[in-house]
Amino acid sequence: MIEVSPRGRDSASRAVADTLAAQLTALHFSAKIVRRDLAAEHLPHLDEITLPAISTKDPAEAERLKDAARQSDELIDELLESDLLVIATPMWNFGIPSALKAWIDLVVRPGRTFQYSNGGVLGLAKGKKAILVLASGGVFTEGPWRSWDFVEPYLRQILGFIGIVDVQTVRAEGMNIPLLATNAVPKANNAVLELSL
Ligand SMILES: Cc1cc2nc3c(=O)[nH]c(=O)nc-3n(C[C@H](O)[C@H](O)[C@H](O)COP(=O)(O)O)c2cc1C
Numbered sequence: 001m002i003e004v005s006p007r008g009r010d011s012a013s014r015a016v017a018d019t020l021a022a023q024l025t026a027l028h029f030s031a032k033i034v035r036r037d038l039a040a041e042h043l044p045h046l047d048e049i050t051l052p053a054i055s056t057k058d059p060a061e062a063e064r065l066k067d068a069a070r071q072s073d074e075l076i077d078e079l080l081e082s083d084l085l086v087i088a089t090p091m092w093n094f095g096i097p098s099a100l101k102a103w104i105d106l107v108v109r110p111g112r113t114f115q116y117s118n119g120g121v122l123g124l125a126k127g128k129k130a131i132l133v134l135a136s137g138g139v140f141t142e143g144p145w146r147s148w149d150f151v152e153p154y155l156r157q158i159l160g161f162i163g164i165v166d167v168q169t170v171r172a173e174g175m176n177i178p179l180l181a182t183n184a185v186p187k188a189n190n191a192v193l194e195l196s197l
Pocket residue numbers: 005006007010011012013014089090091092093094095135136137138139175176
């Protein structure tokens with residue numbers, strides 16, 4: 001479970017993710033939920049050391065740079081071992097927060113989560129489900145702002161790229177619209193009960 005919002009108890013995406021975690025525990029009582037709090041963790045951006053460390057094809061170079069690849073290795077192992085990936089994130093400036101992009105840049109890695117094959121791309125993180133828990137100030141499931149949503153389309157595309165195609169979405173939307181805000185989280189919590197888990 002990847003949680004992104006720095007707003008703690010005020011966070012709509014975290015509140016709905018908590019409901020989802022409780023529902024998962026109720027349905028699969030032996031399930032282990034691994035939570036990654038990206039607001040607390042501050043993952044690094046790819047730089048002149050981590051980029052070659054996670055992308056080199058030269059085994060000697062990979063060995064030399066293995067310490068710099070460790071965080072990516074750990075996040076990828078965690079993802080590959082999981083049956084279900086939950087990403088709970090706010091919309092910021094119509095896209096994902098950079099903390100989530102940093103996680104994506106560390107886990108979308110050639111040879112580990114995807115590979116090039118026969119002129120195409122093969123996702124290696126197959127056989128998993130994903131659930132997107134998305135919070136936004138506006139409404140993006142319908143109406144004039146729909147085409148401004150660069151969160152759900154991007155996340156579905158990048159997850160598909162690494163082989164995760166079974167993706168469901170729950171939204172707490174309208175958080176900045178007083179008439180919608182009060183009911184947005186309860187509505188999303190109800191939608192959690194409708195998910196196929
Ligand atoms: C920096 C920032 C940028 C935001 N940008 C958008 C935006 O582009 N569109 C939108 O609908 N809401 C935007 N919002 C509102 C948040 O998406 C909304 O408050 C949501 O509830 C945040 O998720 P959280 O409650 O889990 O933190 C923004 C909020 C912040 C703090």
